[in-house]
Amino acid sequence: MSYRSAFRADLFAGQTHIVTGGGSGIGRCCAHELAALGANVILIGRNIERLESTQAEIIADGGKASYYSVDIRQEADVRDTVAKIVADHGQIHGLVNNAGGQFPAPLLKISKNGWDAVVSSNLTGGFLMAREVMNQSMREKGGSIVNIIADMWRGMPSMGHSGAARAGMLSFTETAAVEWASYGVRVNAVAPGFIASSGMDSYGDEFANHVIPQMRGTIPSSRMGDEDEISSVITFLLSPAASYTTGACICVDGGSSLNTKLFGLKEHDRMPEQKAFHRAVKPMAVQRMMKK
Numbered sequence: 001m002s003y004r005s006a007f008r009a010d011l012f013a014g015q016t017h018i019v020t021g022g023g024s025g026i027g028r029c030c031a032h033e034l035a036a037l038g039a040n041v042i043l044i045g046r047n048i049e050r051l052e053s054t055q056a057e058i059i060a061d062g063g064k065a066s067y068y069s070v071d072i073r074q075e076a077d078v079r080d081t082v083a084k085i086v087a088d089h090g091q092i093h094g095l096v097n098n099a100g101g102q103f104p105a106p107l108l109k110i111s112k113n114g115w116d117a118v119v120s121s122n123l124t125g126g127f128l129m130a131r132e133v134m135n136q137s138m139r140e141k142g143g144s145i146v147n148i149i150a151d152m153w154r155g156m157p158s159m160g161h162s163g164a165a166r167a168g169m170l171s172f173t174e175t176a177a178v179e180w181a182s183y184g185v186r187v188n189a190v191a192p193g194f195i196a197s198s199g200m201d202s203y204g205d206e207f208a209n210h211v212i213p214q215m216r217g218t219i220p221s222s223r224m225g226d227e228d229e230i231s232s233v234i235t236f237l238l239s240p241a242a243s244y245t246t247g248a249c250i251c252v253d254g255g256s257s258l259n260t261k262l263f264g265l266k267e268h269d270r271m272p273e274q275k276a277f278h279r280a281v282k283p284m285a286v287q288r289m290m291k292k
């Protein structure tokens with residue numbers, strides 16, 4: 001296995017974990033990490049080429065992976081796909097609800113269809129996946145669900161549809177954690193900040209050249225996060241190390257959600273030692289996962 005996880009190599013041996021959006025970005029990275037820890041990984045997404053490619057990478061690396069192409073917004077397709085997964089692989093131990101995305105636009109420029117497309121991708125789809133996995137496996141056998149949301153605290157300007165959906169997903173996480181705890185099912189969330197993922201590259205030049213440099217200046221850690229820095233927290237939440245953790249949300253954002261504008265971060269807060277520290281830790285993170 002070439003993926004260098006911080007966790008024990010047989011952590012998920014004999015277990016099956018679903019990763020939605022597993023064909024690219026954070027989901028692909030997470031699929032690699034879970035497979036490196038012994039899991040049989042099920043990749044879900046719409047684009048078959050990307051799913052196939054991630055599956056091939058994992059298998060070439062000595063891991064186990066399969067894929068099912070489905071749009072998580074389609075209720076009947078989600079139900080049938082989960083049924084197929086249970087028939088093919090048996091118990092589902094973990095679900096990573098990572099599929100999603102949005103387009104940058106101010107609220108006044110978002111059509112009803114645009115709003116619905118984003119809300120159904122980032123809220124309804126995750127609910128459908130969790131409900132079906134619960135009904136068809138976890139309510140009998142227990143399990144762990146991790147929902148990926150976003151840094152939407154105090155609003156998400158230019159991505160208001162996504163902010164509303166992610167806030168809803170956090171509330172869903174908390175409700176499901178309470179309702180499903182007695183079935184031995186834990187439900188948690190991870191809120192990534194700015195992560196240098198392949199998905200982030202999809203927003204075009206304006207976003208890359210203007211928005212990202214501007215946002216980087218507001219992050220106390222002075223850099224964007226890497227995909228593996230989200231994956232390791234997902235892995236922790238799926239693992240027995242988090243056996244008493246449910247209904248929690250872990251912000252993985254280099255401190256950006258804490259950076260109040262009131263007496264905000266100044267250049268002199270970024271000490272030279274801090275920059276040196278980043279240079280020291282970055283190579284290890286990069287070694288964990290080679291980006292495409």
Ligand SMILES: CCCCC/C=C/C(=O)SCCNC(=O)CCNC(=O)[C@H](O)C(C)(C)COP(=O)(O)OP(=O)(O)OC[C@H]1O[C@@H](n2cnc3c(N)ncnc32)[C@H](O)[C@@H]1OP(=O)(O)O
Nearest residue numbers: 100101102103105111113114117118121150151199200202
């Ligand atoms: C402060 C923290 C920042 C956090 C940063 C977050 C980063 C990330 O999440 S990284 C990347 C994640 N990946 C993506 O975002 C993938 C790219 N996005 C999408 O695929 C789309 O946004 C989607 C989720 C809406 C795709 O859904 P789909 O059903 O394929 O959408 P359609 O193309 O059919 O369009 C439906 C509807 O939406 C309108 N629309 C789509 N794009 C835009 C746009 N760029 N601007 C305005 N409107 C858009 C589209 O026009 C349709 O509406 P109608 O025209 O009214 O029918």
Ligand SMILES: NC(=O)C1=CN([C@@H]2O[C@H](COP(=O)(O)OP(=O)(O)OC[C@H]3O[C@@H](n4cnc5c(N)ncnc54)[C@H](OP(=O)(O)O)[C@@H]3O)[C@@H](O)[C@H]2O)C=CC1
Nearest residue numbers: 021024025026045046047071072099100101150195197199
């Ligand atoms: N990168 C970042 O900075 C941040 C990312 N996030 C969130 O983290 C998650 C992963 O993002 P990231 O890896 O960066 O971006 P990607 O765009 O690479 O990943 C999104 C994945 O979701 C899948 N997907 C999207 N819609 C659907 C759908 N309707 N049905 C099934 N699969 C779907 C896509 O596959 P396909 O197109 O094949 O269906 C793709 O593999 C997303 O929810 C994203 O919004 C949150 C905060 C910050």
